[in-house]
Amino acid sequence: MTKITLERDGALPDGLRVARALSAPHLGPRLLFFSGGSALNGISQALKRYTYNSIHLITPFDSGGSSQILRRAFDMPAVGDLRSRLMALADDTVLGQPDIVALFSHRLAADAPAGALRDEVAAMTLGTHPLVKAVALPMRRLIRRLLQDFADRAPADFDYRKASIGNLIIAGGYLSNDRALEPALFLMSKMVDVRGTVRAVVDANLHLGVELADGRRLLGQREITGKEVAPLDVPIVRAFLDGPNGARPERLPKRNGKLIGQADVICYPPGSLYSSVVANLLPQGVGRAVAARRVPKIYLPSLGPDPEALGHDLAAQVGALLTPLRADAGSDVATRHLVSHVMCDRSVDPAACAAVTARHGIPCLRVPLTGARADRYDPQKVCEMLISAD
Known part of the structure; x- marks a missing residue:
C-alpha cells in the first residue's frame, strides 16, 4: 500500500524534501489537482515556491454569472x-x-x-x-x-x-x-x-447535473452551488454530465490521461464537493487513469460549510469521490488505488476520521493544517504536506 510521510498525528513534513523543492522548484514534484473554482487559488499561489510542475485539471462546466x-x-x-x-x-x-x-x-x-x-x-x-x-x-x-x-x-x-x-x-x-x-x-x-500546467479536464460544452435524494434532477452548476439560487434542501445522490444531445459520457483526452500517468501525487483538494471536485472525475477514463498510477492519492476536504455536501459526513464525502472513480475503474479496484489517504486538520472530529477508515478502509490522518483562521487551510502547511507525500 502507498505510504505517506505524515504517518502520525502532528508529524512534521520531510524537511529535506521541502528544502530541496524550495531550492530548485523547476525540478519540483508533479502534484496533480482535480479542481475548480477559487478555493485552491491561495494554495496554488504558494505552490509556485515549491514546484513549477504542478498540474491542474479544471472543470469547464460552470453555468453561472x-x-x-x-x-x-x-x-x-x-x-x-x-x-x-x-x-x-x-x-x-x-x-x-x-x-x-x-x-x-x-x-x-x-x-x-x-x-x-x-x-x-x-x-x-x-x-x-x-x-x-x-x-x-x-x-x-x-x-x-x-x-x-x-x-x-x-x-x-x-x-x-x-x-x-x-x-x-x-x-x-x-x-x-x-x-x-x-x-x-x-x-x-x-x-x-x-508555473505549472492548467487544462480543462475535457474540451467539451457540457453541463453538470445531479440527482437528489427525493428523485429530482437539476441541470447546471448554478442550480446546486447555493450562490445564485437557494441552497439545496435535500442531499445529492449522483452527479452526471449532460451535453446538447442529452446525458452522455465524455472521454478524458489522451493528453490529460498522460498527465495523470506522470503525477507524483494526486490531490482531491478543497472546494465545492460536486461542482469543483466530483465534476472532474465524471469523464470516461479518469478512474482508470487514477487507478493505474500508484502514487499517493490524497483527499483534502473543505473546512467551511459547503451547500453541495448537505447530508454528507466526511465518510460520505469520500464515497462521493469514489462513486465515479469506481464506476470507471471497475468495482473490483481497491479503494486505496483511487483514494489512498484523507488528510484532515486537527480540528476535525476524531470520530469522523474513524468513520472514514471503518467505511472505506483507508487512513484518515489529523494533522495541523490551518493557520490564523480555523476554516481556512494554511497554504504553506498544505504545500509542504503534499511535497512530503511518498
Whole structure:
C-alpha cells in the first residue's frame, strides 16, 4: 500500500524534501489537482515556491454569472475557473507581469450602460485603454488581436456586464483556433509565464447535473452551488454530465490521461464537493487513469460549510469521490488505488476520521493544517504536506 510521510498525528513534513523543492522548484514534484473554482487559488499561489510542475485539471462546466453569458453566446465551455487558476500560477516576478495580470483580471462594471461597456472593450482592441497601454509590446499587439477576434464574433447585443477581460481574451483564442481550448490556454500560459500546467479536464460544452435524494434532477452548476439560487434542501445522490444531445459520457483526452500517468501525487483538494471536485472525475477514463498510477492519492476536504455536501459526513464525502472513480475503474479496484489517504486538520472530529477508515478502509490522518483562521487551510502547511507525500 502507498505510504505517506505524515504517518502520525502532528508529524512534521520531510524537511529535506521541502528544502530541496524550495531550492530548485523547476525540478519540483508533479502534484496533480482535480479542481475548480477559487478555493485552491491561495494554495496554488504558494505552490509556485515549491514546484513549477504542478498540474491542474479544471472543470469547464460552470453555468453561472458571466460564464453563462459566454456559454450561451458561443456554445462553448466555461473558462472562468481556468483563467482564475492561470492567474494564480502566473510568475509575478517577471518585469511587466503585474500589468498583464491586472488586465486579465479586470472585470467590467455591473451597472454601466451597454454602450459604455462596448466602448470600453473597443478601446482595449484599439490599444487606447490604460490597462492595455500599460502592457509592453509585442504582448500588447497579441492581446489586442485576441480581443478583436472576440469582438468580431460577438453578437450585437452581447451582455458585457461583469465580463472578465481575461475570459474574453481566452474566448477570442478559442474562437480563432477552430473552437479548441487547448491552444488558447497554452497561449495565455505563455503570456503570463504560468508555473505549472492548467487544462480543462475535457474540451467539451457540457453541463453538470445531479440527482437528489427525493428523485429530482437539476441541470447546471448554478442550480446546486447555493450562490445564485437557494441552497439545496435535500442531499445529492449522483452527479452526471449532460451535453446538447442529452446525458452522455465524455472521454478524458489522451493528453490529460498522460498527465495523470506522470503525477507524483494526486490531490482531491478543497472546494465545492460536486461542482469543483466530483465534476472532474465524471469523464470516461479518469478512474482508470487514477487507478493505474500508484502514487499517493490524497483527499483534502473543505473546512467551511459547503451547500453541495448537505447530508454528507466526511465518510460520505469520500464515497462521493469514489462513486465515479469506481464506476470507471471497475468495482473490483481497491479503494486505496483511487483514494489512498484523507488528510484532515486537527480540528476535525476524531470520530469522523474513524468513520472514514471503518467505511472505506483507508487512513484518515489529523494533522495541523490551518493557520490564523480555523476554516481556512494554511497554504504553506498544505504545500509542504503534499511535497512530503511518498
